Amino acid sequence: MKALILAAGFGTRLAPYTQHLPKALFPVDGMPVLGRMIAHLKRAGCSAIAVNAHHLAHQIETYLERHDFGIPITLSPESDILGTGGAIRQLADYWSEAPFMVVNADIVTDIDLAQVYAAHLANPDPVTLVLHDRPPFNQVWVDETHRVTGFERFSEGAECPGGRRLAFTGIHVMDVRILPWIPSSGFCDIIAVYRQMIDDGVSIHGRAVAGHYWQDMGTPASFRDAVVAAMAPKSFQTAFSDYQSEPIQQHPLSGDGSDRRWFRLSAGTRHLILADHGITPIPTGSEVNAFVHIGKHLFERGLPVPRIVAHDGFSGLVFLEDLGDCHLQQIVSQTTHDSDIEDLYRPIIDTWLDLTVRAVAGFDPDWTCQTPTYDASLIIEKECHYFVDAFLNGYLNLDIDADDLAPEFVRLARRTLANGIHGLIHRDLQSRNIMIHGGRHFLIDFQGARLGPVQYDLASLLIDPYVMLSDGLRQNLLAYAVQQATMRMKCTADQLIRGYRYCAVTRNLQMLGAFGFLSRVKGKNDFENWIPAAAANLARHIRLADENAFPRLSAIAEKIGQNHLYNV
Numbered sequence: 001m002k003a004l005i006l007a008a009g010f011g012t013r014l015a016p017y018t019q020h021l022p023k024a025l026f027p028v029d030g031m032p033v034l035g036r037m038i039a040h041l042k043r044a045g046c047s048a049i050a051v052n053a054h055h056l057a058h059q060i061e062t063y064l065e066r067h068d069f070g071i072p073i074t075l076s077p078e079s080d081i082l083g084t085g086g087a088i089r090q091l092a093d094y095w096s097e098a099p100f101m102v103v104n105a106d107i108v109t110d111i112d113l114a115q116v117y118a119a120h121l122a123n124p125d126p127v128t129l130v131l132h133d134r135p136p137f138n139q140v141w142v143d144e145t146h147r148v149t150g151f152e153r154f155s156e157g158a159e160c161p162g163g164r165r166l167a168f169t170g171i172h173v174m175d176v177r178i179l180p181w182i183p184s185s186g187f188c189d190i191i192a193v194y195r196q197m198i199d200d201g202v203s204i205h206g207r208a209v210a211g212h213y214w215q216d217m218g219t220p221a222s223f224r225d226a227v228v229a230a231m232a233p234k235s236f237q238t239a240f241s242d243y244q245s246e247p248i249q250q251h252p253l254s255g256d257g258s259d260r261r262w263f264r265l266s267a268g269t270r271h272l273i274l275a276d277h278g279i280t281p282i283p284t285g286s287e288v289n290a291f292v293h294i295g296k297h298l299f300e301r302g303l304p305v306p307r308i309v310a311h312d313g314f315s316g317l318v319f320l321e322d323l324g325d326c327h328l329q330q331i332v333s334q335t336t337h338d339s340d341i342e343d344l345y346r347p348i349i350d351t352w353l354d355l356t357v358r359a360v361a362g363f364d365p366d367w368t369c370q371t372p373t374y375d376a377s378l379i380i381e382k383e384c385h386y387f388v389d390a391f392l393n394g395y396l397n398l399d400i401d402a403d404d405l406a407p408e409f410v411r412l413a414r415r416t417l418a419n420g421i422h423g424l425i426h427r428d429l430q431s432r433n434i435m436i437h438g439g440r441h442f443l444i445d446f447q448g449a450r451l452g453p454v455q456y457d458l459a460s461l462l463i464d465p466y467v468m469l470s471d472g473l474r475q476n477l478l479a480y481a482v483q484q485a486t487m488r489m490k491c492t493a494d495q496l497i498r499g500y501r502y503c504a505v506t507r508n509l510q511m512l513g514a515f516g517f518l519s520r521v522k523g524k525n526d527f528e529n530w531i532p533a534a535a536a537n538l539a540r541h542i543r544l545a546d547e548n549a550f551p552r553l554s555a556i557a558e559k560i561g562q563n564h565l566y567n568v
Contacts, residue, residue, distance in 0.1 A: 001098060001117055003046045004091060005037055006170075007105035008054035008078050013219045017279050022056040024105040025063060026223060027314050029230035033217060034060070034105050038069050044113035046101070050094055052076040052087040085188030088174075095176055102190075104170030108226045109214040111171065116207065120173040125205040127194065128173045131166035132209050138165035142206040148198065151191050166206065169214055220279055227315040228274065232265055235310040235319040240270045250274070256432060257518050257527070258445075260287075264322065272309060273323075277316030285369055288316045291447035293367035295320070298449075301359040304351060304442045306435075323442050329431035332467045341469070342476055345461070348434060348441055349481050352461065353488050355443075356423030356454040363424055365451060374425060374452025379413040383506045386513030395516030395531075396560065408550045415549070416506055419499035420453020421491045429457040430464040454489075455499035459507045463541065465533040501545040508538045535560045 011018030014026075024034040034051070041049055048071055053060040057077050064073050076091055088102065099120055101113065111130065120128040129148060131140055141150040143163040172190075181193045181200075194204055217223040228250070236243040246267040253262040253273075263274040277288035292313070298305045306321040328344070335341050365372030370382070388402040402409075426433075427448040435442045458481055462474050469477070478500065482493045511534045518527040539557035547554045 001044075001046050001101065002048045002050070002094065002096065003041050003101040003103060004076075004088065005034065005041075005049060005051045005103055005105050006084060006087060007034055007060055008052045008057075008081055008087060009106075010055045010081075011106075011218070014217075014223065017220070017281055018055070020056075021281055022053075022059055023218070024051075024053075024060060026106075026217065027312070028108055028217070028223075028226050029234070029312065032063065033108060033226075034063065035067065035069075036108060037103060037105060038073065040109075041101070041103070041113060042069065042071055044117065046071065046113075048072045048074070050074040050076050050091050051105075052078055052082075052090070054078040054081045081187065083187045084190035085182045085193050086186065088190065089179070089182045089184070089188065092176075092179055097176065099173050099175050101171070101173050103172075104216075106217050107170050107214065108217060108230065109169065109171075109212065111169065111209055111212045111214060113171070116171065116209075117173055119207055120205070123205050125203045126175040126177040127197070128205045128207050129194075130169045130171040130209060131206050132169055132212070132214065134167040134214075137167040140166050140168050140206065142166055142208070146206050146208070148194070148204040148206045150198070151195060166208055169209070170216070223279070224276065224315060224317070227312055227317055231310055231312060231317065231319065232272075232274075235272060236265075236267050236270060239272060239307075239309045239319075239321070240267075243267060243270060246270075257514060257524070258287075265319070271322040273306070273320050275318040275320065277318070280313060280316045283313045284366075286313075286316075287369050287447050288313055288318065290367055290369040290449070292318060293364070294446050294449045297363060297367070298355070298359055298443070298446060301362070303355060303359055304440060305446060306442060306444065323435040323437040323444070326436045327432050328434040328436060328441065329466045331436050332431060338470060338473045338476075342473060342480075344441075345477050346480055348461065349458075349477065349484065351441065351443065352426075352429065352454075352457050352481070353484055355426060355457070356421075357488055360424040360451070363449075363451070368450045369447065371450065373450055374427065374456060376410075376413040376417060379416060379506055380409050383510040383513065384409040384412065386517070387509035389513070390521070391512040391516035392556070392560070395520050400556070405552055405556075408553050411549055412502065412505060412553075415545075416453060416499070416502040419495060419502055420455060421485075421489060421496060421499060422451065423454040423489075424449060425452045425454060425457045427452070427456065427460075429460045431461075431466045453499050453503060454485075455496060456503040456507060458500055459503040463504050463508060463537060465511065465530040465537070468533050501541070504541040505538075505545050505550075508534060508541050512538065 007024035011023035014023055025032040028036060038049055053075060061075050064075055082090060101117060116130055139151060140148060143149050181197050182188055198204060215222060215226040215229060217226045232248045249266045251264045253264055255262055261276040265272045265274055280286045280288050283289040292308060292311045295305055295308045299307055306323055308318060308320045310319040332341055371378050385402050388400050392398045392400045426446055428445055433445040435444055462477055482496050485491060485496050486493055515527045515531050518524040539561050542550055542554045542557050
């Protein structure tokens with residue numbers, strides 16, 4: 001038994017990811033799909049395999065050369081892409097008298113290939129196509145004697161000219177008898193060959209299979225599905241010692257500000273969360289890389305974060321502990337008395353200090369995305385200019401020139417850093433990123449963590465527009481934070497508060513930029529609900545920092561504090 005794996009295609013439906021990596025080398029649970037198919041064919045009894053290649057053929061050649069698969073692997077390069085029929089024709093000398101199995105490289109399946117091959121040997125037809133019922137892709141017509149009668153896509157309800165419609169799995173077995181129907185040169189689609197054979201009265205066997213797993217990975221969505229199917233059972237086995245093989249259900253969850261997609265995976269009473277960051281061919285500096293490395297670091301340092309159970313950097317998928325659906329914002333909204341809210345926040349402030357004191361040890365800046373530190377360039381570009389571009393101009397249409405504010409932005413960045421206490425910061429420590437589960441709080445969305453002024457997280461927590469703490473409560477919590485910080489860190493109360501005041505301004509600018517961008521550009525209009533509170537507080541935070549140092553920014557802040565601007 002020999003086989004051909006078809007791996008020459010351009011993978012256009014997976015572009016742009018296939019511009020630099022051929023689809024056959026996309027990893028599924030850590031192994032390229034080509035390697036998975038080779039292993040599957042070997043288990044079925046295949047004694048030798050050929051692989052055709054055209055697009056990025058050198059990468060496929062390198063992969064095959066670097067791995068010992070235990071059976072001979074022959075590369076069949078194509079200077080011009082030949083199509084399925086042309087690829088088979090080019091390997092005519094490779095065939096023996098035994099039937100030849102041909103499979104697509106971009107499928108993940110557990111179909112019993114040995115059984116398929118044995119069935120073909122027991123059948124007199126020169127070709128066996130492996131078919132299954134997979135609407136809406138059913139376009140192979142098969143009669144009651146299991147003979148293929150056509151390859152046409154008819155509208156739903158159209159009369160079938162030959163029994164029933166099924167979908168082609170990309171797996172076929174053929175004899176050398178088909179070679180005369182393949183043109184001697186040029187591009188050739190094997191389906192055109194099969195059509196001609198049928199027209200010439202040659203019987204083609206359609207073997208229908210069921211009860212199997214099969215996934216084409218020709219699109220980003222189907223590739224993701226293949227990776228989830230491969231990794232989810234293992235993730236449940238890792239997370240739950242009593243998990244056997246219950247079916248795993250997938251339910252989409254509503255996201256927040258990022259482009260990631262979230263899902264709850266359920267197997268009986270057991271649950272995991274799946275974070276989908278999207279395909280990430282280059283992990284360095286990516287969000288998924290930061291999420292995984294920083295998340296694992298925080299967990300190992302004893303910080304209250306969800307356990308990461310499994311991850312796949314290329315697909316951007318992360319399986320993690322399910323902390324439920326209740327975040328701090330919801331709890332605060334249901335709490336009447338400031339004293340009770342203060343009791344909620346004090347342990348979170350303790351965790352803020354744990355983050356910057358305990359987790360800074362061993363933190364690797366190479367894990368981060370965007371920048372390794374919260375520095376002047378980040379403050380100016382990602383907070384000050386973000387505020388001007390996305391909020392003042394993009395949301396309010398004020399036509400403000402950021403260059404007019406450049407001296408004040410530079411001054412703000414310098415003072416923020418000069419008064420900052422160096423440590424590890426979460427960078428988005430607000431009530432929607434704090435989950436309440438089992439009576440405890442947990443930090444999520446930590447992928448933006450980096451080294452910087454620790455007062456930034458404190459400002460994020462206390463000026464959070466999602467909860468709008470009262471002035472009295474905010475002052476009490478700031479006093480508690482100062483008390484705890486001066487005991488645990490080498491800092492004075494004056495330094496901590498000065499840095500906090502400047503960080504409150506930079507954080508406020510970032511929030512307004514984000515709200516403007518998410519509502520106007522991303523169409524997430526719910527974020528408009530938080531703009532009035534964030535806009536109203538900006539002028540106050542500038543005054544507390546030093547309004548004389550930022551006259552133009554202060555004037556703009558006073559202007560946007562007028563509610564009528566929000567309806568522009």
